[in-house]
Amino acid sequence: KAGVTQTPRYLIKTRGQQVTLSCSPISGHRSVSWYQQTPGQGLQFLFEYFSETQRNKGNFPGRFSGRQFSNSRSEMNVSTLELGDSALYLCASANLDRSHEQYFGPGTRLTVT
Amino acid sequence: GENVEQHPSTLSVQEGDSAVIKCTYSDSASNYFPWYKQELGKGPQLIIDIRSNVGEKKDQRIAVTLNKTAKHFSLHITETQPEDSAVYFCAATLMDSSYKLIFGSGTRLLVRP
Numbered sequence: 001k002a003g004v005t006q007t008p009r010y011l012i013k014t015r016g017q018q019v020t021l022s023c024s025p026i027s028g029h030r031s032v033s034w035y036q037q038t039p040g041q042g043l044q045f046l047f048e049y050f051s052e053t054q055r056n057k058g059n060f061p062g063r064f065s066g067r068q069f070s071n072s073r074s075e076m077n078v079s080t081l082e083l084g085d086s087a088l089y090l091c092a093s094a095n096l097d098r099s100h101e102q103y104f105g106p107g108t109r110l111t112v113t
Numbered sequence: 114g115e116n117v118e119q120h121p122s123t124l125s126v127q128e129g130d131s132a133v134i135k136c137t138y139s140d141s142a143s144n145y146f147p148w149y150k151q152e153l154g155k156g157p158q159l160i161i162d163i164r165s166n167v168g169e170k171k172d173q174r175i176a177v178t179l180n181k182t183a184k185h186f187s188l189h190i191t192e193t194q195p196e197d198s199a200v201y202f203c204a205a206t207l208m209d210s211s212y213k214l215i216f217g218s219g220t221r222l223l224v225r226p
Contacts, residue, residue, distance in 0.1 A: 004156075025171075031212055033212055033213070033214075034217075035214075038142075042216055042218050042219060043157070043202060043204075043214075043216035043219075044182045044216075045213045045214060045215070048212050048213060055212075056212070056213045058213070064184050090156050090157070092156075094212060096212065099164075100147075100208050100212065101147070101159055101162065102147070102159065102208070102212065102214065103159060104149070104156035104157045104158070104159075105156050106154075106155055107156050
């Protein structure tokens with residue numbers, strides 16, 4: 001079974017631009033969560049989607065948004081990029097009907113210059 | 114708010130020795146505690162998890178213990194091998210209709226050959 005895939009793997013953007021990251025969950029997983037990982041703040045929860053609905057949101061500004069499609073694929077968007085948005089963005093999926101095991105993708109490394 | 118503290122931040126052991134990583138969580142409602150291993154350039158990999166109705170769980174060389182009263186849980190790795198070298202994260206969450214992992218700050222484990 002294929003794992004969680006994220007595209008692109010690396011991205012360089014300029015301050016003020018916006019970016020969209022994509023995540024394809026494991027087949028059959030309907031829950032998709034996003035996390036931001038930085039050396040200073042560690043792993044922080046951004047939001048979780050299930051059946052196209054955002055069920056939970058972390059403590060991030062409104063510049064961070066996401067959505068989930070009917071095939072469970074998810075995208076997250078960051079508008080008006082700031083230098084501090086440079087991070088590894090991780091997507092994770094889970095089949096909550098079976099367990100709470102959450103599986104992570106390799107992440108997208110975003111660098112804002 | 115919810116918080117997970119993890120110690121130590123770095124741990125160096127000789128190959129064959131045991132390693133123990135400890136976490137403390139603040140939200141007494143938390144009932145699911147996974148552990149992740151993250152290697153350089155990869156996303157976190159789930160290695161073991163425990164639910165609050167269980168005190169201990171083992172999987173070959175890895176074990177996790179949970180003390181609900183003290184709100185402590187620990188990861189034990191026996192007979193460490195160089196390939197165990199990585200960053201380990203503990204996490205806690207409440208298994209309800211949503212899914213939000215609160216992560217510890219990570220432990221960098223180095224196993225010296």
